[in-house]
Amino acid sequence: MAETSSGSDGAPERPHHAAGIPERGIDLSTFTADASAALAGPAWLSRRRTEAWERTQLTALPAESEEVWRYSGIDSFDLDAFAPVPAGTADTATRAELALARSVAGAFGPRSALVVTSQGALLAVEELADTAGSLTVAGLSATAEAPPGLGRLARARDGFGELHDAYLADVLQVTVAAKARIADPVVVVHLVAEGDPAGPAPAVFPHTVVDLGTSAEAGLIELYVTPPGPDRTGEAPGALVVPVTELDLADDARLDYAALQILGPGCWQVALQASRLGRDATLRSFTAGLGGRYARVRTDSDLTGPGGRTSLLAAYLGTGNQVHDFRTLQDHHAPRTESELLFKGAVADSAHSVYSGLIRMRHGARGADARQTNHNLVLSEGAHADSVPNLDILENDVRCSHASTVGPIDEDQRYYLESRGIEPEVAERLVVLGFFSDLAGRSPFAGVAGWVDEQVVTRLGDRLFPLRSSDG
């Protein structure tokens, strides 16, 4: 049986070097205490930032030697290349920003609200549907007291988590009242602009908190987008984005969620998606990792109430020298909970992907059922995919399964299509697009499958589609 590490992979983390004070906290030549203190906001938020900044002095940035960062290449990350965005850089959306947000959101049909953030600051809440108060969508920076939901689920205390809290500009709070059913999703467009290659690249820290009351139903789509900017060349980083999303589902609540990432090629992303499901609650989540230079997403789903069900899907595609890095935790606390995870990705050129996931069955998770599947297509000789499934089972009466594959396009599938008279390039195209649409077709939102298909075609371009005709 494979080794299963019981603790390091995905549990709420203690500070690194937990046995004592690290030799050295984060080197903060640009992330100064003054820069943190200068950010706008109510007193509680300033205090929270200051406390977090002080913790950065005791917390090292993650290292690849830690299990949850294995294969990530994080050791080459240079924080000094980035700097926090000064307060008051922007407080309303420009016409161009709104137009871009509407354009990217347009692929996903009707919505209950359109929210725009830029460099971590909440700029606009538009088109808010009239729900007689069932749905509220608002920033927090004007509220007098710290909301109880902030940080409730995002407890990971690594260096990026502390930086996030020390430089948090704003928090988007989406609340759905008990028993309310919000038909169309709230669409949030996070704009992350890449900086001028001459100076330090901007570091931005978006934060979304979603609270669904008992038996509430709603949908949320978050898009991470880089607006058009100057052409970038070379390896200079464009931006660091450290988004946190907390999804809290009360008993019997239902949430459909999507996180769709099409950041620019110079962006580094270290994202956390944390969810908690009460009794009989249902989460259906779809993540797409397509852009960025290095894009990490950690997905933690806590099934704390009996009968809760979570479905975690993700599609990712790397080209050039992109790195996609996914870490997942299906954490079963309660009886009869169910989780299903299916992550599918492809790498081409010299791209690299990592999938590392853990199913944890805690004492008391009797009758729970968890599945974890990761499939990887390796489209070029120089590309590489790592896949590391893990189980940590502390209860007897449970069902778990995990499967993972890494390999080139299936020879039998290609042969079968070619036997119909389809040329090899087109056969490959069909297999690769089918690989993704098989997954994206199960996304909780209409429009995602077509969007993913379009993204894959554009991003693979000539690598796979030299004969693509325009009449498809």
Place this chain on the structure above:
Amino acid sequence: MTAEPAHVLEIRGLRAGVAGKEVLTGIDLTVASGEVHAVMGPNGSGKSTLSHVLMGKPGYQILGGSVTLDGVDLLALPTWLRARAGLFLAPQYPTEVPGVHLQEVLAEALRGRGTDGVGTARERAAAEAVRVGLGTALLERALNVDLSGGERKRSETLQLAVLQPAICVLDELDSGLDVDGLRDVARRVQAAVGEWGLGVLAITHYRRLLVELRPDRVHVLVKGRIVASGGPELAAELEETGYAFHEAAELAGRLPVPDDPG
């Protein structure tokens, strides 16, 4: 007008192997437009190898002989060009291709042949689905994924009918089919022989396919070569006597053995 056949598949002295072992030890067969040939043989006689070697599946080695379609050397062509030249294989176990719809495959296959893909494929597939008894909803579903054995064989027959090849190789088309399915697909193939002069090479273990699909010639394949050929009466004879007579002395060493996984 004359009886000169439109297309001819000629297999001459074909020897082929897989994993370093010679499986076909010298096959001679000629299939012309409008003819139905049945190749019957026991397990392990090389039936599936023959079908895959004709279509060019990776992993098989040609050790000698030739295969031509209308004089074109098929063995020199990659699989997709063999198909474009007019050959079609309905494999015994059609492959699942996740996320790729049957309709899409037909559109690409027709486009590759210079026929306008999408519209034509849609019309033909809808009509053929009715003839072979395949639910039209399956046209918009992923290829062979979650299909029953019978549905897969109906789907193969539908693809054959939409693509209208010159010569088809049917590898155990009857396996996985119930009585109704067997009748539907056999009738459809038989009709194609009249409609566009399809030439058929039906590889099968049992005679049951050959009730509705009427062979002109029956060949017995044993140990990688054709050991007997005759009219339809040969199929009936085989059903009574089995292959034992033809297997003769090799029988003892040729009892069906399950694949050894280790």
